[in-house]
Amino acid sequence: MLLSLVLHMYSMCCVLPAAVLLGTAPTYVLAWGAWRLLSAFLPSRFYQAVDDRLYCIYQSMVLFFFENYTGVQILLYGDLPKNKENIIYLANHQSTVDWIVADILAIRQNALGHVRYVLKDGLKWLPLYGCYFSQMYLVIFPEGTRYNPELTKVISASQTFAAQEGLPVLKHVLTPRIKATHVAFDSMKNYLDAVYDVTVAFEGTVDDRGQRRQAPSMAEFLCKECPKIHIHIDRIDKKDVPEEQVYMKRWLHERFEIKDKLLIEFYESLDPERRNKFPGESVNSKLSLKKTLPSFLILSGLTAGMLMTEAGRKLYVKTWIYGTLIGCLWVSIKA
Structure with a gap:
């Protein structure tokens, strides 16, 4: 009986946040859709300003669960973000939580409403969100897939490719791909501040x-x-990034060589004082509840209010059904 209770409590730790995050999706989509219609005849800057704010509210609620609820410690190293900038965010990819880490940095620069992701193609079919997330804080994972030490064939193939290309073989990250990074940089370079x-x-x-x-x-x-979570940041001014694809490819691999060395020291250092940390001083960055709790209360309150009436429940269900179908149709047309 005690074991069953413990297991039940453990599962609820995950079920409650998941239920709220998914359950508020129709509320968010309805709010966005209403504003899209209302702003149709207004200058685009008005639409964009409110759209960014709505997006920030939802992402702040996500961080309420992933930071405040979980109580995770965020340790920052290197070039700590201060001012809001237009950036391309390049990171190693190892977990489904990695996109949350981008949000963790963005909210500390008051840039959360501007984050957009380069998604794996299949993710554009996510109900309600897929076509919206794939739209300035552009997040790219150049490895193309997650690094999983249990998938030895994926790691071996990545290392073999690097060797065939005459590139250093990497141990704790996969060989990066250049296409998304080059396209993003080429498209954004006129108003980009840094990588x-x-x-x-x-x-x-x-x-x-x-x-x-x-x-x-x-x-x-x-x-x-x-x-x-340990997060090491190197800020690279855009003038220091080569623009031609052939040179950018080599530059990108060199950046991943640096990542690999950082991770080798983090995971494998024989010195206990250096293991489980990156070089240099770390800053324990705690996120205030004032940044996230209001968003949680707003979205969950609006959703609860909608579900309390029969008309609201019908609208809620129709939003899930028709919103998903329209989203799938939209990404099909764009493809």
Whole structure:
């Protein structure tokens, strides 16, 4: 009986946030759709300003669960973000939580409403959100897929490709692909400020034998199984990024060589004082509830109010159904 109770409580740690995050989706989409119609005849800057604000409200609620609710510690190293900038965010990719890490940095620069992601193609079919998320804080994971130490064939193929290309073989990251990075940089260079080269490590992902384990999934993270996230940031001015694709390819791989060295020291250092940390001083960055709780209360309150009436419940269900179908139709046309 006690074990069943413990397991039930453990599952609820994940179910409650997931239910709220998914359950408020129709409310958010309805608010966005209403503003889209109302602003149809207004200058685009008015639409964009409110759209960014709505997006910020939803993403702030996401961070309420992923930071305040889980109690995770965020440790920042390197070039700590201060002022809001137009950036391309390049990071290693190892978990379904990685896009949350981009939000974690963005909210600390008051840039959360401006974050957009280069998504894996299949994610554009996500109900309600897929066509919207794939729209300035552009997040790119150049590895193309997640690094998972259990998928040895993927890692081996990546290392073989690097060797065939005459590039250094990487151990804790996959060989980066250049296409998305080059297209993004070429499209944004006229108003880009910098590239943030971000290296992320989740503490507790090395077993007793010193072997790296799979990074925590979104469910595990919400169940409070990740005590600390270590984030190392290198800010690279746009003038220091080569524009031609052939040179950018080499530059990108060199950036991932640096990531690999950071992660080797983090996971494998023989010095206990240097293991489980990046070089240099760290800043324990705690997110205030004032940044996230109001968004949680607004969206959950509006959703609860809608579900209390029969008309509201019908609108809620129709938004899920028709919103998903319209979104799928839209991405099909764009494809």
